[in-house]
Amino acid sequence: MKSISYYANNCPTKNIFQPLLIDIQNKLSNYGFEEDSIDYMFNANMIHISPFECTIGLFENAGTYLKPEALMITYGPYSKDGVLSPESNVAFNASLKARNPLWGIRDINDLIKLGNENNLSLIDTVEMPANNMTLIWKKE
Secondary structure: OHHHHHHHHHOOOOOOOOOOOOOOOOOHHHHOOOOOOEEEEEEEOOOOOOOHHHHHHHHHHHHHHEEEEEEEEEEEOEEEOOEOOOHHHHHHHHHHHHHOOOOOOEEHHHHHHHHHHOOEEEEEEEEEHHHEEEEEEEEO
16 A cells, blocks of 8 residues: 555646555445446455455445446456366465465356346456456446
C-alpha cells in the first residue's frame, strides 16, 4: 500500500485515489461504493491464498458493484475440469493447503458457476508465465 500511496501523492495528473484496505467478504457499500458504479475490478493472487468465502465475496461484489458490461480480471493459478497441472502447481497447491487448509488452487469450473450466480460470464482465458492464467469476466 505504501507504493500506491506514493504514486497517488506524486501522480502529475492527480487521478489516483489513495488505496483502501478492503475485506472483500464485506459489501463494498461499507467502503462508500454504490451499486453499478465500478468500471472494472482487478484481482491478482488472492483466490488461491484465501478461504473460498473471499472468492465468493469477490464475485458477489463484482456482480453488484460493477457497471453493466464492465470487466473483472482475475490472475493466478487455476485448475480446469478437476485437473491441476503441471507438477509445480500440484506441489504449490499442497504447500498452500499445508499452510492453511482453507487455501488452495480453485477450479475454473467452480468459478464459472459462481460467476453465473452473480451475473458474470467468463469471456476469455489467457495463459500467463509461471503456470498462471488471466481470466476475464464480464458483467451481464
